[in-house]
Amino acid sequence: MKLATYKDGSRDGQLLVVSRDLASAHYATGIADTLQQVLEDWNFLSPQLQDLSDALNQGRARHAFPFEAARCMAPLPRAYQWADGSSFISHVELMRRARGAEVPVTFEADPLMYQGRSDDFLGPCDDVRLPSEDLGIDFEAELAVVTADVAVGCTPEQALDGIRLVMLANDVSLRNVTPGEVATAFSPVAVTPDELGAAWQRGRLHLTLQSTWNGRKVGMCDAGPDMTFHFGQLIAHLCKTRNVRAGVIIGSGAVSNPGVEHKGKTDWPKGYSCIAEKRAIETIQDGQPKTGYMKFGDTIRIEIKDKDGCQVFGAIEQTIATSVVVKSRKSSLVSESP
């Protein structure tokens, strides 16, 4: 089934079931209000949502309405943990090679993961508001999963059973700032692994992640075979020393495919899922980067289509905008309202 969350003025929004073709939706009212609630009581609530999903897909849901991605929050608008991996080792290699550094051997054995801010995610069509263009604004097209409760010490294989939902993510990074990550948006819809059919294989999604920057398709990256650490491995890595709790979001890091050797030259025909990678390629090929980072007004679209050309998660479609900080009244800066 496919789940989404509509904006309703609250911090956690209103849960929806969305039809397979993303054309129609139905509020989950009467089953659960929020996705976090469902994740905390999955075995009881998800069969009820599945029934609603079946009815919706068969055109039997009586209060269905047209689905609008623009009204969506992130499927999980805030989370108790957002841990982003660097599970495509070719991305790490490329970035390091551009600055003449080696990839530490430990990277092959253990995924690099970092904690991101998870108190306030962006919806799929929300502007990315930033104070300045000089920060090195970059998109980062990724996959992400939402977990069940997974116990300390689990194996990667066991951790696969702890994957409840799959989504797309845009992890907006500021390359000229440390730490770089600033805001994360997710696709309109989160999808259960069973809904992905044969494209989902043991923690990897074998489909093409498309990134379109200012209307130009810059990335058509295979999300499956080159994922060095699958999502079960990423979760198991977090579980080495402690439990992971229901509703934790795990990211894949930038989806990346290795370069292809041709007549002694390396090329990257599938493009890129973040600008930093394009700049690394330019540095390797020409000695310096020539592609600049994003400017105010730039747009980024991130999506995955299935083998029939249909949207799986809906598209992330965001515009970079200036954040006008109002510094008028003290009280406007600390407030109760979401």
Place this chain on the structure above:
Amino acid sequence: MKLATYKDGSRDGQLLVVSRDLASAHYATGIADTLQQVLEDWNFLSPQLQDLSDALNQGRARHAFPFEAARCMAPLPRAYQWADGSSFISHVELMRRARGAEVPVTFEADPLMYQGRSDDFLGPCDDVRLPSEDLGIDFEAELAVVTADVAVGCTPEQALDGIRLVMLANDVSLRNVTPGEVATAFSPVAVTPDELGAAWQRGRLHLTLQSTWNGRKVGMCDAGPDMTFHFGQLIAHLCKTRNVRAGVIIGSGAVSNPGVEHKGKTDWPKGYSCIAEKRAIETIQDGQPKTGYMKFGDTIRIEIKDKDGCQVFGAIEQTIATSVVVKSRKSSLVSESP
């Protein structure tokens, strides 16, 4: 007022109001079930809790009962963000000096902050369960605050108004692992800044943080004057590029006082708030560390007493224990129950 959360089998526990002397408590039932609820609707709910607190302190609360720290979860058992700073620059200096490195000048202007895992905090008396003693197990005694909604672009001064509660924290770190942080415990009680009286001065707490390792007092560190960045500055740093939402926890990093020069030799008479710092001191003084990290069975106690010698937050009292990972049944590793 003083607030705590009792274990009740749920993920978020049951909210309590605790008397000033920590002797008695009263459920907040009828006002709010969880602390997160209160933080999201502070202006409406906190006056009701304050009334209950007043009644409790005057011995007028009819259903009061003796308060037991051992029954506590962390005041906020899970949070949407846990950002830990390195706001005591003398700690950073010491660690770097021991390995012959300089402190980057940027550290004086901008606090170093990292995101910690916040889906599953430890209660003040919960064992710290770890798979091996070889990980470099260290305690880290800190202060922490819980925020209101604070808007992007706020000043440090404005951010001070966004501090709802103050707590103690033990950020257990594994020094031989990257990243090092593994589990965080908080004091039994979270306290509103007004309750701290004159000891709370513009985002700094002017009291002594005591750390007792295996019954031996190893740290009596001043938490106030040497805090390079006060909590308003730490929050404002996070707010540079985005909002901070209600219920975010911000840590001070290890409380640390600079060394004292005496007859050409540096000494640290106030002791230490983490073992890594003691080892750095030994390295500077004798060329190598001689104090080992924590072993299974070791205990750590972290507390702050007011000028009358009374506990302010209650003590964090934890034991390091082995985590026996049961790998028997697959189903035991992915489960619904908290």
